[in-house]
Amino acid sequence: MQTTRRGFLKGVGAAGAVGILGAPAVVRAQARPGVPSDPVKIGVLAARAGITAPVGAAGLRGTEWWRDRVNASGGILGRRVELLVEEETNPKDTVERYRKLVLQEKVDVVVGGISTGVTLALGPAVEELDTPWLAWDGTTQKGVEETLLRPKWAFRSVDNEVEAIVGAILTAKYFKGIKTVIGLGNDYSYGHDCWQSYQAALKRYMPDVQFVQGLFTKLGTTDFTSHVATIQQSKADLLMCSFWSGDAPIVMKQAAAAGLFKSMKGVFTTAGGVHDALKKEFTPEGLLLGYNSMYFEDPKGSPLLKQFVREYQAKHKEYPAYESDHAYFCVESYKAAVEKAYAQSRQWPSKEQVVKALEGIEVESLSGKRAWREDHIMMCNFYQGITTHKNPYDFATIAPVEVVSTRQAMKPAGAKLFDWIAGWKI
């Protein structure tokens, strides 16, 4: 908690003055000057149904865990935190929910948003309503390079392609002998973007690799037998798969049934999002598996992470995935920004001041340090590694754990993705 001595003394002074004047004794944590007494309202857009529901749940739970901790230690500058949760559904309805949160509920900030269609629609709507929005996920180049070039109010997550790029970098490290690669992804922007970026990045390290084919399946498909057969017949050396949701364990199962990975290597860039569904029975060792920006068993993990994982597992009977940390970082950075702005002005900051304070801010999130870059894009670490069965669970984990920072794997502000990859010095 960033309580300066001066702030504390001021608080004591104010409390003392109230006591002397005999004002009604409302016992509150710390009444500070310039800080309203009513709760600070944070709007949350969480997906509850469909393919993004599990990820949305992870995000919401991470946010609620943060809220409980913060309220237990006095809130933000003494103000209790109140979450107003609306559902993220399709772009049109979610924009309406967002407008409700800002115009009707008058929240101070909105967090959330996962699916790319929704975040693309939200961006311009956010810019009109003069309220900061900290997105959990769903950042495509279309948004970054085209529709929302220099947002004032919108803060967006890491680029969608980062884990594919990290996957390519690590493919070059761990699978040196491969000659051919086949790709499998979801048939929408994320799947296509990952495949494109993976190819571009891998080509820089291994220029002779041939990319046999890219297979794309509709989100929500549950039968991959034909795809697995096609992949097997291609006789490629390596399969790159960017599935991030329920379909990842299914394809893993069906691939195991066909004995796919007996002869083929595998890179699953994002399947760590459903890591506890990747049971040992059908998830072989030796695959490259990505956990996006949080690995629950990080050997170098902080006490904060360990506590979060422990309490999450106890409450929800599952192990948390990366979206929890995206969500935690959004609200934690908001709190830090408010405190930073308050330290300068001695007033609860206006929304503009919060935005200014957010730019460049770095906080301790669950998985380590994260920051908001000056162009409002998130900076963090990515965790990928080789699957192993040497653990006390019934699902696979990774060892060793490679940590790649967005400083290395994400294009800098203002750059064009593929130009940047082409310009790498290898």
Added chain:
Amino acid sequence: MSTLPGGAGRWVLAAALVAALLVPHVAPTYHVLLMLPFMAYGVILLGLNLLFGYTGLVSFGHALFVGLGAYAGAVLTGLLGVRHMELILLAAAAGAALVAAAVGALCVRYVKIYFGMLTLAFGMVFYTFLLKFYRFTGGDEGMPVLRPALLGWPLSAMPKTDYLAGPYYYYSLAVLVLAGVLMWRIVHSPFGLCLRTIRDNPLKAEALGIGVTRYRWWAFLISAVYAGVGGALLGPPTGNVDPTLAYWTHSGNIVFMTLLGGFAHFFGPLVGAFAFIYLQDWVMSVFPYWRLVFGAILAALVIAAPGGLMGLATRWTRGGARAEAGPR
């Protein structure tokens, strides 16, 4: 042919119109913005009810035309640089008419279940097309819709929220009123009378020399044009159009709204759109399992009150009229 609804209805209508005109001045901004989809759906449902209430055909694929109209706005403003709302509405209407001419020709040869299924299939074809051909349509991310100029005024200096809660609101209201007046004339014309005859007794209609299929085709066409225009109105407030606008559950919701308001009454669909939007807005914030509530409401409607809200109102005031027969 009546030019206005009679008696008490006239006063209610006038009051509603006055209220609608005053809303941007008295209501909080959020509620003003909530009226925008209501007006868009109002137009869509006026068209759908021509097919449902007056001709007896229930389309489970009307979201196709809604999506078509919405994407017309995106294509015009985003790709072609055309920013005039009038041209967008025209393009939406024309596009819907073209597609409906072809689709309708196929669908109106069948009735009831088969009609519903065929329309559902076509709706999903369009959805799949929007999703798969992402190089043209943007796929799941959809396409942005830029702020259109209204009656020639670009109004680009205005903040978007003021634009939406002000000029765009009145523009949509005007479109809704015009659409309503036009539909009123249509249903009270000989054409409308023929449709009702066809709905009630197709064999007799045929015997009377009314080309059943042809009339149904026209009804389909007109309802599609309305859906397209309504869809075009939906685009600018969101600023983005995406394939879910054409998904079959969206078609289902549109039919739900019509049923909710009461398909047996001219103004039923408008009541239904209004009720649905406000109900959804309220329930979604309060209860995470709002789909359960809505499903239960729809089930209750179908079982106990198929005449919808208007049906309940007339039953109340007049003490019982046949609910399912459709408008007289």
Added chain:
Amino acid sequence: MVFGVQRIFNLACGSFYALGAYAGVSAVEWFLRAGGPPGLFVVPLIVAGVAAGALGLVVERGLLRFVYDRDETFQLLLTFALVLMLEDLVRMTWGTAPRSTGGLYLSYGQVRILGATVPVYNLLVIAASVAIALGIGWLLTRTAFGRIIRATADNREMAEALGVDMRTVYAKVFTLGTALGTLGGALVIPATAAMSEMGIELIVEAFAVVVIGGLGSMRGAFVGALIVGVLRALAIAVYQELEMLLIYAIVIAVLVLRPRGLFGGSAA
């Protein structure tokens, strides 16, 4: 079957399939926790799949029977209401995370057929569906109940005039139809997973199968499913962009050229 006898196109059949899937997962989990041998996991699976079909009776008695005398489209709308309600009920009971039986289905091993490795479980499912199809066929042709079903499908008024109790027939047919759906969901789940909104996704495919095969025909459903399945596999292997579009194109073609489908009864 439900359409053939009751003339109801049940939009919620996908939701029943989903229900069977989730119920199957829970049953297997319970079975394993209670100490049952993993090799016998198909037993609780099948039991759950069939038991979940009991919901069909609840739905039929509690909701559907009120609308039998109404226009078909109202019935369709009621099944849409069911879709919405079941979606949330499933979510309330099982949550939003995908549920599966893990790698159990691999425990039966694999075989090599025609150069491809196929899990034995898959063969079991194929055998089961053939057995069920034959079973239904036997039910329809050799039992009194089956004769009644066919008679009612052909001519409802006549059947009623001959003394058939419509209420019981409808209740039984709908429950049977639901049970088939839930059983199907349960059987498939070990190879895949139960996910949120799977019912809504499935209805479109189910619809394609039934239209191509012919509404109301059991043989048609079987053949339709084969056609759709094979077409999809072919499309994926050859030109995957076309996968779903090809199926819709065929649905529309069938509806236009031969609305009865390959084996169906009368059209409009």
